[in-house]
Amino acid sequence: xxxxxxxxxxxxxxVLASVLKKAGWSLLGYTDASDRGPLLARPYLGTDGVVAGLxxxxxxxxxxxxxGKVDATGTRIALQRKLEEAGLRFAVVVSPQAxxxxxxxxxxxxxxxxxxxxxxxxxxxxxxxxxxxSVVEHDCRLGHNVHVAPGAVVSGGVTxxxxxxxxxxxxxxxxxxxxxxxxxxxxxxxxxxxxxxxxYVGSPARRVR
Numbered sequence: 001x002x003x004x005x006x007x008x009x010x011x012x013x014x015v016l017a018s019v020l021k022k023a024g025w026s027l028l029g030y031t032d033a034s035d036r037g038p039l040l041a042r043p044y045l046g047t048d049g050v051v052a053g054l055x056x057x058x059x060x061x062x063x064x065x066x067x068g069k070v071d072a073t074g075t076r077i078a079l080q081r082k083l084e085e086a087g088l089r090f091a092v093v094v095s096p097q098a099x100x101x102x103x104x105x106x107x108x109x110x111x112x113x114x115x116x117x118x119x120x121x122x123x124x125x126x127x128x129x130x131x132x133x134s135v136v137e138h139d140c141r142l143g144h145n146v147h148v149a150p151g152a153v154v155s156g157g158v159t160x161x162x163x164x165x166x167x168x169x170x171x172x173x174x175x176x177x178x179x180x181x182x183x184x185x186x187x188x189x190x191x192x193x194x195x196x197x198x199x200y201v202g203s204p205a206r207r208v209r
Contacts, residue, residue, distance in 0.1 A: 002060035003028045004091055005045065007083065009036040013066030015132075017042060019095045019113060020064060028058065030066065048083060055087050062091040065109050065127055069147040072165045072183040072197065077127040077145035080109050090126070098130070107144065116148075125162065143180065170205075 004025045006013050009032035017040045020027050029045040036044065045054065055061055063083060069076050080090060090109035094100055098112040101119050107126035112118060115133035122136050125144035130136060134148040137155050143162035148154060151169045158172050161180035166172065172190045181197030184190060189203035198207045 001025050002062055003058050004062045004064050005051070005054060005088075006030040006039065006042075006064050006066040007048065007079065008032055008066035008068070009039055009044065010066070010068060012068030012129075013039060015113065016064055016066045016093070016111060019093060019111070022096055023093065025064075025091075025093075028054070028061065048079070051083055051086050051088050061088070063088045063109070064091055064093055064111065069129060069145070069165060072163050072181045072199075074145060074163045077163070080127045119156075137174075149186075 001024055004020060005028045006017055009030045013030060017027060027042050029043040030039045031045050031048050033047055065080055067076050092106045093111040095112060095114045097114040098116040100112060103120045104118050105123045107124050107128060109126050110124050110128040112130040113132045116130040118136045119138040121139035124142040127145045128142055129147040131148060132150040135153045136148060139157045140154055141159045143160060145163045146160050148166045149168040152166045154172045155174040157175045159177045161178055163181050164178055165183045167184050167186040169187045170184045176190050177193045179195055179197060182194045183199045184205060185201035188201050188205040191204040194200060199209050200207050
């Protein structure tokens with residue numbers, strides 16, 4: 001596999017680095033606004049401004065987005081787009097312990113972590129996080145920059161708009177449609193369409209702000 005650089009050096013990046021190593025990627029190191037010390041024994045390479053120079057030295061270098069996401073904003077994917085404009089292509093990363101079934105398309109920069117299950121007919125946008133033990137069932141459509149947090153379940157035929165955050169342990173009923181910019185809280189149960197951006201909590205999920 002070509003060499004890969006992790007963008008970000010926090011906790012999410014640490015888990016991503018572990019997945020990359022298990023999957024056989026050659027991890028060059030990581031970039032961040034500041035030096036956080038070694039990332040699973042891989043070095044700090046500098047701020048994101050070093051990417052152009054890294055590409056000159058390693059023309060086949062790919063990126064992996066290690067910046068976490070706990071909100072429903074587009075900040076994370078804006079960083080990916082900025083680095084893409086600088087020439088860095090982002091890999092699709094799949095843990096050896098994830099299950100990605102037939103007829104699934106994962107967008108550039110999307111990562112499927114340990115225990116994630118994605119079933120047939122599902123398509124994701126770019127820069128998505130399918131986190132530990134999450135489930136995305138058949139025929140779902142996830143927009144760009146969607147985070148399905150650990151243990152969350154997205155039932156069959158669900159459509160999720162750009163930048164949404166589906167909290168840990170949340171459940172989305174089959175066929176639900178979520179507009180762009182929804183944050184579904186931890187353990188919430190979505191039983192109907194969410195048509196306004198905002199934060200939704202409870203069972204059934206209700207908008208609180």
